[in-house]
Amino acid sequence: KNQVEQSPQSLIILEGKNCTLQCNYTVSPFSNLRWYKQDTGRGPVSLTIMTFSENTKSNGRYTATLDADTKQSSLHITASQLSDSASYICVVMTNTGGFKTIFGAGTRLFVKA
Amino acid sequence: SQTIHQWPATLVQPVGSPLSLECTVEGTSNPNLYWYRQAAGRGLQLLFYSVGIGQISSEVPQNLSASRPQDRQFILSSKKLLLSDSGFYLCAWSPIRGAYNEQFFGPGTRLTVL
Numbered sequence: 001k002n003q004v005e006q007s008p009q010s011l012i013i014l015e016g017k018n019c020t021l022q023c024n025y026t027v028s029p030f031s032n033l034r035w036y037k038q039d040t041g042r043g044p045v046s047l048t049i050m051t052f053s054e055n056t057k058s059n060g061r062y063t064a065t066l067d068a069d070t071k072q073s074s075l076h077i078t079a080s081q082l083s084d085s086a087s088y089i090c091v092v093m094t095n096t097g098g099f100k101t102i103f104g105a106g107t108r109l110f111v112k113a
Numbered sequence: 114s115q116t117i118h119q120w121p122a123t124l125v126q127p128v129g130s131p132l133s134l135e136c137t138v139e140g141t142s143n144p145n146l147y148w149y150r151q152a153a154g155r156g157l158q159l160l161f162y163s164v165g166i167g168q169i170s171s172e173v174p175q176n177l178s179a180s181r182p183q184d185r186q187f188i189l190s191s192k193k194l195l196l197s198d199s200g201f202y203l204c205a206w207s208p209i210r211g212a213y214n215e216q217f218f219g220p221g222t223r224l225t226v227l
Contacts, residue, residue, distance in 0.1 A: 108154075
């Protein structure tokens with residue numbers, strides 16, 4: 001069964017600290033993996049997208065990694081800011097006669113001053 | 114550039130009343146269109162997707178229906194709302210020939226059924 005599991009469910013960190021969010025998937029065949037940021041009451045916004053051959057991709061203070069062998073991805077946030085408080089959603093796409101998207105439940109991040 | 118609009122932004126409706134949520138996309142042609150629902154603290158659930166005018170695929174059986182009367186317009190409807198229809202509804206689009214089929218989301222509609 002195609003699944004995407006994220007951990008932790010929620011996380012509280014102090015402003016300026018780093019954090020890492022995890023995503024494990026059992027999706028096959030794998031097409032690509034994306035991380036989205038969703039502010040409360042808003043639509044998700046794409047942060048990074050990685051294909052099978054990409055191990056890491058950065059977008060400012062956000063760095064995503066992908067290990068296609070172990071089917072794991074992480075999103076590392078450096079020097080967190082209050083505006084980083086949001087839900088972070090891992091999304092894996094499979095291509096089986098047409099693209100199918102599997103969403104993780106998200107990690108809720110709270111950055112405190 | 115492409116933009117996606119949803120309205121209304123928030124809606125409070127009584128049980129048994131009808132529903133119509135609208136989504137429009139600008140700046141692109143023949144996009145794939147999607148309706149998602151997000152319950153509080155839960156992940157996104159795909160409700161419907163459309164690859165063209167009048168072509169609707171339903172992912173889960175439910176009290177809702179979708180229509181695509183124009184190329185860049187996607188409507189989510191219900192004849193009689195249930196309490197369980199409450200949630201955050203997101204419309205998304207993706208380019209029909211995009212390399213990664215990346216989806217771009219609208220601002221969402223918060224629906225509360227009382």
